[in-house]
Amino acid sequence: MSENAFVVVFPSVFAKSKQSNLMSSVRKVLRIQxxxxxxxxxxxxxxxxxxxxxxxxxxxxxxxxxxxxxxIARRVENKYDTVVSSIAKIGASLLLQGEQFHVKVEGRAPGYIPKDVEIAATSALIESSHKSGCRPGTEEKHDKQIYCYLTKKNAYIAIFSDGGHGGVPYNWQDQKIVCCIYDELSAVSCLEAIKQGFDVRIIVCYNDSNLLDIVRMLNRILPRTVSSQVDIEFFTIPKGQGAKSVLHRAKIATWVLCSVAMEQKISRVGLALSPLVYPVWFIDENADIIIKSKLTPWPVLAGLDEQIIRTAKEIGLGKYLHKIEKLGAYNFSKEKFDVSRIVKESLGTRQKITVNVGPNNVHEILDLLKH
Structure with missing residues (x-):
């Protein structure tokens, strides 16, 4: 490890009061990795x-x-002259020929304000990098941002920075929830349940035509569970086409979820039905199934927004999201239908596997399902 190089984690807005949980998750994920x-x-x-x-x-x-x-940041003592000279020195080492730069300083300091440092460090950086043709840009237009965060005692000057995914730490709620992945929207729902701080138990409902896609999505989600081993139950459901089939598949998944939740004594069931996609009458119907099973429906996607879609894209689910748009284009007709026979058949296909979570579990999962 290079001297004075630290990994600096900035909690999300909703995690600032949950530092202990976040630090526990950090320790776990570092050990797992x-x-x-x-x-x-x-x-x-x-x-x-x-x-x-x-x-x-x-x-x-x-x-x-x-x-x-x-x-990844260098740490220096929070003294005005030290911070200014350090930003200029580190910034000059990061800039390439002819790049436009922007100095951004946040946080707090005794005796001066971050803007003072921004101005002085920008001037110092202009002087130290003028031979390489580098010049200052703006916050909106630049090639490289030199970022510094001030605490009362220290200043952290970033040499690399990456955006996080928001939400709260894993299992901050200290509540278990069962989620089913059976299509692209339900995969996003499972991801959102993790983001909301639940301890998620994952089951999968699939058919031969979509198994590979579902396993690939699952592979992207598993590392977010902060576990070295994950037990997953798989159930097969019939393949179908069109709007009616979409409703059948979702309703079958709800019944299977209830069965697993009761068996594992988990009271909360994740309902992967967004009102932006499904009609309210169908969401109510599935919620009633869960309630009549003496379980609690949790509307994971009630607040589906662009942030979770962005997160899904960033972790590699982007190529599947166009299928969610296709779901939104369906016109669902209200009708009664009975899936009890199919549910019984699906429950009879149960396969339980244990996955050692790694960077790529696709082939391991598929191999385990063959036995």
Whole structure:
């Protein structure tokens, strides 16, 4: 580990009061990912990690929810002259020939304001980098941003920065929930349940035509569970086409979810039905199934927004999201239909597997399902 190079974790807005949970998740994910690290501490709202390999450690940590930003940063004492000269020195080492730069300083400091540092550091950086043709840009238009965050005692100057995925730390709610992945929207729903801080138990309903796609989506979601091993139950359901089939599949999944939840004594069931896609009467019908099973329906996607879609894209689910748009184009007709026979058949196809969570579990999952 380079001297004074730290992984700096910025909690999301809703995780700032949940630092202990976030630090616990950070320790777990670093151990699961095989990353060696020393002390993990707080510096005001920041979580500071002394990692042997800051690059790989920052990548591992950014699998988590509850984070707005992860940086690899140099730490210097928060004294005005020290901070200004350090930003200029580190900034000059990061800039390439002819790049436009922008200095951004946030946080707080005794005796001066961050804007003072921005102005002075920009001037110092202009002077130290003019031979390479670098010049200042604006916050809206620049090639590289030199970012610094000030705490009362220290200043952290980023040499690498990556945006986080928001939400709250895994299992902050201290509540289990059962979620089913059976299509693209339900995969986003499972991801959202993790982001909301639940301990998620995952089941899968599939058919031969969509198994590979579902397993690939599952592979992207598993590392967010902050577990080294995950038990997953798989159930087969019939293949179908059109709007009616979409409703059948969702209703079958709801019944299967209830069966698993009752068996595992988990009271909360994730309902992967967004009112932006499905009619209210169908959402009510599925919620009633859960309630009559003496369980609690949790409308995971009631607040479906662009943020979770962005997160889904960033973790590799982007190529599947166009299928959600297709769901939104369906006109669902209100009608009664009975899926009890299919549910019984699907429950009879149960396969339970245990996955050792790694960077790529697709082939492992498919191989386990063959036996």
């Amino acid at each position: 095989g990353q060696r690290f020393g002390r993990i501490s707080r510096d005001e709202e920041l979580v500071i990690i002394e990692a042997n390999d800051p690059v790989f450690a920052s990548s591992a940590v950014n699998l988590l929810f509850g984070i707005s930003r992860v940086c």
